[in-house]
Amino acid sequence: MDRLKRALLFFALGGMVLLAGCGKREGDSGAAPNAFIFARGADAQKLDPADVDDGESVNSLAQVCEGLVGFKQGTLEVVPVLAESYEISPDGLAYTFHLREGVRFHDGTPLNAETARFSFDRQMDPDHPAHFETASFQYWQNLYSAIESLETVDPMTLRFHLSEPNAGLLGALASFPAWLVSPGAFEKYGQEMIFHPVGTGPYRFLEWRPSEAILYERNPDYWGQAAGFERLVLRSIPLNTSRLSELLAGNLHGLDGIQPSELSDIQTDPRFQILHAPGMNIGYLAFSQLSGRMQDPELRRAVAMAIDRENLVRLALDGYGTVAAYPAPKGYLGIPDDAGPVRFDPEAAKALVAAHPEWTEQPITLATFGQPRMYFPDPQRFASLIRNDLEQAGFRVEIINREFKSHLHTTRRGEFEMALLGWIADTPDPDNFLSTFLHSKAAAVGSATNISFYRNPEMDTLLDDALTRTDPAARAALYRQALDLWARDLPLVPLVQADQIVVLDRHIGGYKLSPTGNHFFGPAYWKTDDNGQAADE
Amino acid sequence: MSEPDSAAPPSRRFPAGRLVLAELRRFVLIFLLASLGIFLALEAMPEDPVSLRVKNPDPARIAEIRESLGLNDPWLVRYVRGMGDFLTLDWGDSLITGRTVAAEVGRFLPATLELAIPGILLGTFLGISIVLLAHATGWRWLLQPVRGLAALGLTVPIFWIGLLLILCFSVWLGWFPVGGRFDFAYPAPHGTGFLLIDSILQGDPEAFRITVRHLALPVFTLALYPAAVVAGTLEARLGESFLQRLVLALQARGYSPLRIWGKHVLRLVSGPVATVIGTQAGALLGGAVLTETVYSWPGMGRMLVDGVLNRDVFVIQHGLLLVVVMALMVITLADFLSRRLDHQLNQMGREDNA
Numbered sequence: 001m002d003r004l005k006r007a008l009l010f011f012a013l014g015g016m017v018l019l020a021g022c023g024k025r026e027g028d029s030g031a032a033p034n035a036f037i038f039a040r041g042a043d044a045q046k047l048d049p050a051d052v053d054d055g056e057s058v059n060s061l062a063q064v065c066e067g068l069v070g071f072k073q074g075t076l077e078v079v080p081v082l083a084e085s086y087e088i089s090p091d092g093l094a095y096t097f098h099l100r101e102g103v104r105f106h107d108g109t110p111l112n113a114e115t116a117r118f119s120f121d122r123q124m125d126p127d128h129p130a131h132f133e134t135a136s137f138q139y140w141q142n143l144y145s146a147i148e149s150l151e152t153v154d155p156m157t158l159r160f161h162l163s164e165p166n167a168g169l170l171g172a173l174a175s176f177p178a179w180l181v182s183p184g185a186f187e188k189y190g191q192e193m194i195f196h197p198v199g200t201g202p203y204r205f206l207e208w209r210p211s212e213a214i215l216y217e218r219n220p221d222y223w224g225q226a227a228g229f230e231r232l233v234l235r236s237i238p239l240n241t242s243r244l245s246e247l248l249a250g251n252l253h254g255l256d257g258i259q260p261s262e263l264s265d266i267q268t269d270p271r272f273q274i275l276h277a278p279g280m281n282i283g284y285l286a287f288s289q290l291s292g293r294m295q296d297p298e299l300r301r302a303v304a305m306a307i308d309r310e311n312l313v314r315l316a317l318d319g320y321g322t323v324a325a326y327p328a329p330k331g332y333l334g335i336p337d338d339a340g341p342v343r344f345d346p347e348a349a350k351a352l353v354a355a356h357p358e359w360t361e362q363p364i365t366l367a368t369f370g371q372p373r374m375y376f377p378d379p380q381r382f383a384s385l386i387r388n389d390l391e392q393a394g395f396r397v398e399i400i401n402r403e404f405k406s407h408l409h410t411t412r413r414g415e416f417e418m419a420l421l422g423w424i425a426d427t428p429d430p431d432n433f434l435s436t437f438l439h440s441k442a443a444a445v446g447s448a449t450n451i452s453f454y455r456n457p458e459m460d461t462l463l464d465d466a467l468t469r470t471d472p473a474a475r476a477a478l479y480r481q482a483l484d485l486w487a488r489d490l491p492l493v494p495l496v497q498a499d500q501i502v503v504l505d506r507h508i509g510g511y512k513l514s515p516t517g518n519h520f521f522g523p524a525y526w527k528t529d530d531n532g533q534a535a536d537e
Numbered sequence: 538m539s540e541p542d543s544a545a546p547p548s549r550r551f552p553a554g555r556l557v558l559a560e561l562r563r564f565v566l567i568f569l570l571a572s573l574g575i576f577l578a579l580e581a582m583p584e585d586p587v588s589l590r591v592k593n594p595d596p597a598r599i600a601e602i603r604e605s606l607g608l609n610d611p612w613l614v615r616y617v618r619g620m621g622d623f624l625t626l627d628w629g630d631s632l633i634t635g636r637t638v639a640a641e642v643g644r645f646l647p648a649t650l651e652l653a654i655p656g657i658l659l660g661t662f663l664g665i666s667i668v669l670l671a672h673a674t675g676w677r678w679l680l681q682p683v684r685g686l687a688a689l690g691l692t693v694p695i696f697w698i699g700l701l702l703i704l705c706f707s708v709w710l711g712w713f714p715v716g717g718r719f720d721f722a723y724p725a726p727h728g729t730g731f732l733l734i735d736s737i738l739q740g741d742p743e744a745f746r747i748t749v750r751h752l753a754l755p756v757f758t759l760a761l762y763p764a765a766v767v768a769g770t771l772e773a774r775l776g777e778s779f780l781q782r783l784v785l786a787l788q789a790r791g792y793s794p795l796r797i798w799g800k801h802v803l804r805l806v807s808g809p810v811a812t813v814i815g816t817q818a819g820a821l822l823g824g825a826v827l828t829e830t831v832y833s834w835p836g837m838g839r840m841l842v843d844g845v846l847n848r849d850v851f852v853i854q855h856g857l858l859l860v861v862v863m864a865l866m867v868i869t870l871a872d873f874l875s876r877r878l879d880h881q882l883n884q885m886g887r888e889d890n891a
Contacts, residue, residue: 035722045633053592133605134635141595194635210634210644211835211843213721233721237833241700246715249708371846405848409584426592436593446585447594 032526033253035231036508038519039243041257043211043236048194049179050123051135055374055424058176059519060214060234064106065179065199068097068116068158069170073523074512076428078174082111082200083158092165092470095173099156103223105182106204113152118183120150120160130186130193139177143168143427165468167475168429175427176518202227202522211236228510228525247272247503254504256519259377260318263501272503277513279500282324282433283375283422285386286492289453290414297489298352299359303418304342304493306349306393307386316381317498324494326483328433333472334479335430341487342494346393353394363396367419369407374517375422375498382420382495411451420495421451424517430479435463437492438482454491556876560869571861572623576616579850586632586848606632608850623858629851631844638855641840646859647730648718649836652828653821655756660763661814667764668771669803673794683768699758699831706754713754716833720747755832759825763817770813774806808879815871819864 044060046052052061070081080086083097103111122130123140124147131137146166151159162169172178185198197205202224203216216232235252237243240262246252248265266272285307287294294300309323322330325340353359368383376382380401387397402410411419425432436442440460442450459482466478500517511524587602588594603609606629607618622628628638664683671679707715719725719732726735726744733752736744774780780802787797826838837860844852 037721046635134602134630134632136591136595136598136602138591138593138595138598141598142593209725209835210636210641211839212717212719212833215721231722235717235721235833237716238839239830239833242703242716242831242833245700245703245708249711249715251715403846405584405589405846408589412588444596447588447596447599449593 032229032507032528034229035233036229036254036521036524036526037233037235037252038254038256038521039235039237039246039252040255041236041238041240041243044208044214044234046194047197047205047208047214048135049176049181049197050119050137050139051132051194052176053138053426055517056236061176061179061197061199062201062518062520063203063216063232063234063522064197064201064205065176065181066201067174067176067179068099069174071174071428071514071516073520074514076171076515078170081174082116082180088170088470092167092468093162095160095162095169096153097158097160099158100223101156103200104221105180105184105198105200106219107182107184107188107198109182109184109198111180111200112155113158114155115183116158116180117150117152118186119178119180120144120147122186123177124150132191132194135194139172139426143172143175143177143432165470167467167469167472168427168431171427171429175516177426203232206231225523227522232521252505253508254502256500256502258501258503259372260320260499260501261378263318263503266503271506273506273508274501274503275511275513276320276499276501277515278322278329278497279374279517280329280425280428280515281375281422281498281517282327282329282494283373283382283420283496283498284324284327284437284492284494286411286416286419286421286452287490288414288416288419288451289455289491291417293359293364294417298356300490300493302349302352302356302359302393303364303390303395304490305345305352306395307389307493307495308344308346309342309495310344311389312382312385313496316376316378316385317496320501321496321498324497327437327486327492327494328430329425329497332428332430332433334466334476335483336480340494342490346389349393360394360396363398364390365398365400365417367400367402367407367410367416369402369404369420371404373404373422374424374500375496376420377498379420386420412448413445414448414451414453419451423449428515431463431467434479434482434486435467438486439463452491454489456485456489459485556873560873564865564869567865568861572620572858573616575854575857575861576612576619579854580612582848584848586850589848590632619854623855628855631849631852633843633847633849633852638851641852642837642856642859643730645835645837645840648834649822649829649838651718651731651733652752652755652759652834652836653818653825655752656759656825657763657814657818657821659756660760660817661767661810663760663764664767665771665803665810668768668775669798672775672802673798680768680772683765683772695758695761696827696831698761699754699828702754702758703831714751716751716831718748718751718835719744720751723747755828755834758831759821759828763814763821766817767810767813771806771810774809775802780805808875808877811871811875811878815868815875818871819867822863822867823860 040056040059042056044057045054046057047061049061049065052058066081068081068083069078069086071077072079082100082103084100086095086097088095099111099113099116105111109115122128123137125131146162146164146169147160148163149161151161153159180199181193182198185193185196189196195208202219202222204219206215206217208214213233213235218227218230237246240258243255244258244262247255263274266274287300289295313319313321313323325338326335328335330337366383366387368379370380372378383399387399390397410416411421423433423436436449438450438454438459440455442448443453443455462478462482462485466475466482469475469478500513502513504511507526508524509527511521514520587608588599607615626639630637631641667679667683671677703715706712723744726732726739726741728735728738732748733745736748784797784802787801823837823841826842828834829836829838837856840852841856844856
């Protein structure tokens with residue numbers, strides 16, 4: 001028996017030594033790596049710019065595709081990209097783009113007016129062979145509906161004709177649904193082109209391993225500044241803890257999608273840099289006009305006054321964000337740069353509640369959801385902080401917690417009293433927030449983005465009118481009026497504008513956060529330290 | 538399932554043919570019930586998967602897409618069509634990614650199998666060897682972690698153990714990767730979808746090494762649960778009196794512990810243990826969701842969870858049906874095997890008593 005025991009112990013020890021031997025630490029050196037590896041929380045859904053709306057798909061395409069116009073790095077200023085220049089006719093009904101000479105798509109197809117218009121024709125024309133049956137093409141209805149027709153003026157000039165002026169169109173043309181894909185991709189892949197993006201950008205699409213990673217390589221024929229790395233890898237790692245572990249283990253050069261509260265380990269680690277800046281998002285509290293009680297404007301006002309939004313930023317965003325004063329971010333056309341009309345006044349709220357005993361007969365329901373979103377990294381924390389504030393004012397509140405899609409389903413039907421939700425903008429235009437939240441056309445039961453079901457013809461007229469004005473000052477004035485109406489009726493209370501947060505290896509240079517919230521890794525490069533020392537160990 | 542009663546006349550021959558028929562009948566019945574259950578659950582889902590896919594839905598376009606997918610038909614029509622589609626392997630497209638469900642399964646199933654098969658093998662090996670070792674050597678403390686794991690409710694501790702393993706072996710020691718199936722700097726072998734097999738077929742030892750390194754921690758984590766269950770079952774079986782008498786008898790004859798426990802006893806208890814292994818393997822085929830999540834493993838578990846979260850009806854429907862079929866197959870096989878083994882055991886037990 002003793003011999004057996006001794007032999008077993010020997011084996012166990014031997015096994016452990018063997019195990020230790022076969023593992024090998026990957027060398028971490030300050031030398032520039034071949035590939036830039038970045039991880040996010042979810043994989044792309046499709047790689048067709050015309051039929052995606054989730055951030056990860058757009059980020060995956062942003063390395064490959066470009067538009068006629070785009071946003072200057074790190075800003076929302078529209079600049080020419082694949083167009084060398086553009087003109088807008090004085091009546092605002094014709095947009096003419098002069099295309100850049102000598103640009104080729106990754107499959108070799110030359111860029112000209114014919115190949116450029118493919119990306120628009122397929123969205124606009126229901127009979128186009130690349131107008132796929134199950135694709136929603138939701139943005140065409142929404143952002144580009146003013147486009148009536150396209151005209152090939154000469155081989156390198158493309159003109160858009162509008163049915164009515166649309167002040168948001170230029171920004172929309174800089175956004176992802178208007179990014180160009182090669183018609184050669186459709187010839188080669190047919191319906192499968194949604195998995196094989198072929199654009200003109202700094203990186204070429206190489207391979208998609210679903211739920212694992214998307215692989216890219218440098219585009220050697222890029223018309224602009226060449227990409228900083230030979231390879232680019234966008235990994236998807238759903239669990240935040242695992243994503244952080246990969247970073248700490250030295251297997252990643254960057255990541256996003258982690259919560260502010262998880263940054264503490266990284267803040268003190270000299271190997272990393274944390275970038276953060278306001279994102280194009282608003283997290284808000286909506287009151288459903290379809291529920292009997294919430295039609296009372298006094299009640300809505302009392303709730304708004306009772307919520308300490310500074311406290312939400314401090315405790316639910318850990319300081320990584322700002323209070324949203326208006327239902328569109330600061331800096332947008334017509335959005336004033338002040339604290340807004342909603343004031344935190346717990347005493348006044350308390351007095352109102354005391355004067356209305358009927359408000360507290362039944363608890364008010366507050367619908368929230370489980371999964372983190374950019375605007376609410378922890379929605380349940382927001383809900384409990386709000387409940388706390390409301391209870392201080394004398395309200396009774398019941399939180400209803402659902403999984404995100406169920407929450408979306410109920411809110412789009414207006415089946416709630418108060419609900420937490422948010423909006424991430426598609427284009428940097430006030431209309432993308434205000435019409436989304438306040439226009440009656442966005443209040444169809446089942447598909448509403450105006451989940452308050454706020455229907456006010458006066459508001460509709462102001463928003464429609466503002467969109468057709470080409471003079472920014474006149475537009476801004478109309479949006480001010482719309483905001484006055486919003487402040488009077490208060491169908492929703494904007495709460496916060498959350499920061500976008502990206503953690504990068506400290507050797508990464510050239511990258512700037514885009515206010516659109518999308519990652520453009522083309523300009524990112526590896527900078528070597530002065531002392532040539534590795535960051536790790 | 539009713540085990541053959543040990544009081545049954547030992548002379549009766551093992552009725553293999555009838556047993557196969559009975560198993561088949563049960564298989565079909567359970568499959569029909571499960572498929573009906575899946576369809577009714579999908580039917581009870583109030584959300585519309587098509588409009589929830591998009592951020593800014595256009596009602597007219599949504600209606601067109603629903604019509605083209607046949608989602609507007611009555612549920613019985615969809616059930617019959619769905620079953621027909623499943624049996625003819627025409628599984629439709631994912632609403633979210635646009636890939637065919639068959640392609641999704643073709644990608645995620647090998648990943649899950651490559652994890653589940655080594656996992657169940659290692660788990661079985663660990664479970665059996667710990668218990669037999671504990672008995673053969675008298676080191677009863679070996680059983681403590683097994684009992685502890687069983688008492689803790691298993692799932693949450695395993696999630697936590699996975700994170701702990703990552704922290705220790707990947708972040709601190711750097712011996713293993715944190716997650717994923719393969720390196721992204723090295724070309725992945727293609728072919729069967731099983732990276733171990735593909736790297737052997739392509740004669741690429743480096744790819745094989747990379748695959749093994751990625752498999753090590755998740756396989757070990759996955760093996761813990763089956764190991765605990767197998768050990769628990771085995772331990773319970775070993776407590777039976779006739780086995781204890783048998784051990785005493787064999788010891789009296791001067792047999793070595795290795796021969797007593799590793800050969801005679803193991804053969805006698807293999808029946809019920811086979812059933813347990815079968816059930817465990819059946820459960821793992823659907824993808825061990827927590828393990829796949831912790832190790833960023835692109836498997837069936839993640840596919841199905843994402844499918845449910847996105848209300849991706851065809852992925853849920855055909856993915857679950859496939860899992861049901863696979864699990865039923867493994868469990869039926871294990872059950873069949875264990876009855877055979879148990880039959881022998883009963884006869885031997887009887888001879889032993891005589």
